[in-house]
Amino acid sequence: MCPTIVPLMRETKKEQDIYFTSLIETMKILVATEKPFAKKAVDGIRKIVEDAGYELALLEKYTDKGQLLEAVADVDALIVRSDKVTAEVIAAAKNLKIVVRAGAGYDNVDLAAASARGIVVMNTPGQNSNAVAELALAMMIFMSRNRFTPGTGTELQGKTLGIHAYGNVGRLVGRKGKALGMNVVAYDPFIADGAVFEADGVKKVASVEELYRVSDFLSLHIPATAQTKGSIGYDLMMSMPKGATLVNTARKEVIDEEGVARAMTEREDLKYITDIAAGNQAELDEKFGKRVFATAKKMGAETAEANVNAGLAAANQIVDFLKNGNTRFQVNK
Known part of the structure; x- marks a missing residue:
């Protein structure tokens, strides 16, 4: 052979x-x-x-x-x-x-x-960070302008933008928000060095409660973990300023959907927008009209x-x- x-x-x-x-x-x-x-x-x-x-x-x-x-x-x-x-x-x-x-x-x-x-x-x-960050800002504008329907809206300039989790996406959201004239605050328990925030001209707040209490627009970027699942709900939303908007481009699982619905029922000034529909999205749409919006599918990285x-x-x-x-x-x- x-x-x-x-x-x-x-x-x-x-x-x-x-x-x-x-x-x-x-x-x-x-x-x-x-x-x-x-x-x-x-x-x-x-x-x-x-x-x-x-x-x-x-x-x-x-x-x-x-x-x-x-x-x-x-x-x-x-x-x-x-x-x-x-x-x-x-x-x-x-x-x-x-x-x-x-x-x-x-x-x-x-x-x-x-x-x-x-x-x-x-x-x-x-x-995917820039794509998600651009979407988050677009969502803020969309909701502040009554979802592009007739009526008097508001501007982002001069409003306080809160960023929950200051990672890759959060940092970009903050920088873009500052470019639009927003005051930016952030909370991230895993970043101990305040210089990280100071370098971006962002104020670091001491607690998640303080973050929501001062934010006209809250951009959510936390992962879905055992500690964060269902953590964003009634108490945090109820603490937000008049006319505040919660923007979720993170994960559906971090939202306490019943708590959000309850808060929006009790406060007719609150708004919620997300790029992944809630399990009770049909109920939210029916009850809250233009104050709530969800994209048809998760689209943060869809560029x-x-x-x-x-x-x-x-x-x-x-x-x-x-x-x-x-x-x-x-x-x-």
Whole structure:
């Protein structure tokens, strides 16, 4: 039997590196997106993955969980958007080493199940931040102008903008608010250094209660955790100034929906706008009319730029992890 002849020459060193890497092991990276990335993002992800010597697989617009379970069976890495990576999905992915959620929030990934298997979970912080920040300001203008219907509205200039959680998005909201002439205050218990706020010309308040008490517009950016779920409701809304607006581009789960409805019932000056509909949205719409609004779907990151940025960041992070072990953006440490 003739031995296998291995061609030793390739046109470029990159091609040689890719070829010999593939002889040892070809890692498979799956992009599983019920709502696909833009073509530009997919093309960019493919280039990053294949230039690194890995195989790219796509599962787009899938309609059944069984399709996802089948697709993950032999993959080493997984990129998702808002797709649910449950314990069942993780159990089906026998070779899985890393999951990257292309976006900031990662509550759609079962962190406990991933950690139990030693699977690294990352997000792509900052890639969607500008898109979310612009939406938050647009929502403030929309509500201050009576949802663009006839009637006398108000201006943002001179109003106090409160930012609940001063991370990537919160900082951008603050900067854009200041550019519109707003007074900006913020609360974030995880940032002890007051210089972070001072550098942006933002006043740091001492408590969440103080934040809501002084904010004409409150922009919410907290994650959905055991501590924050259902934490924004009746008491905080009732403490807000006359005519105040609560803007939620964070997560539905952080809102106490019954509490918000109760506060808006007792105070006819309060407003609430969100980019993810409440469970009782129909009731809110019927009762409060123009004082409440929810977009048809979560749209904070729904820009062409954010779509591409998050996808490329996810691919780069996976390659860096598989080649170099970089876990900088790991969220299940």
